[in-house]
Amino acid sequence: MSSIQARNVNHPEYQENLNETKYTIVRDAILAVLPDDDDRSGLAFPELEDRVRTHLLSQPVSMDLFPKPGSVRWYTKAVRLDLEARGLIERVPGQTPIRLRRVP
Numbered sequence: 506m507s508s509i510q511a512r513n514v515n516h517p518e519y520q521e522n523l524n525e526t527k528y529t530i531v532r533d534a535i536l537a538v539l540p541d542d543d544d545r546s547g548l549a550f551p552e553l554e555d556r557v558r559t560h561l562l563s564q565p566v567s568m569d570l571f572p573k574p575g576s577v578r579w580y581t582k583a584v585r586l587d588l589e590a591r592g593l594i595e596r597v598p599g600q601t602p603i604r605l606r607r608v609p
Contacts, residue, residue, distance in 0.1 A: 506524060506526075507524075507525040508522040508523060508524060508525055509524075510522060510523075511528065511586070511587035512586070512587045513586045513587070513590060514586050514589035521583055521587075523583060526570065527570055527571070528587075530561065530564075530566055531557060531561075531580045531584045532584050532588065534556075534557045534564075535553065535584060535588060535594070538553065538557060539553065539594060539606055540606050541606060541607045542595070542606050542607065542608055546597070547597040547600065547604035547605050547606040548605055548606070549604050549605075550581075550582070550585070550602070550603065550605070553581065553585070554577070554578050554581050557577060585605065589605075592608060593607070593608055594606065594607055594608060595608050
């Protein structure tokens with residue numbers, strides 16, 4: 506089983522080893538459901554999590570990959586932090602709670 510070292514935008518010195526298959530599936534889902542930077546409203550994390558879960562259920566993805574309650578939420582959070590650190594998504598400035606959008 507291969508893994509990927511996910512970054513954390515809040516703790517640049519910290520990296521988390523994630524299952525590469527799960528990471529890729531969740532990364533693709535996040536990028537598919539997040540609005541781009543022209544959408545000033547973005548998505549709050551609970552909305553993002555719901556949309557990722559719905560997206561996964563609509564794809565030929567075995568939910569056996571995420572067997573525990575909270576698995577999708579945990580992976581969505583970990584991958585979100587990594588995508589922020591890599592500059593692929595960003596927080597909408599001045600929004601509380603945090604809202605997210607894709608970077609072009």
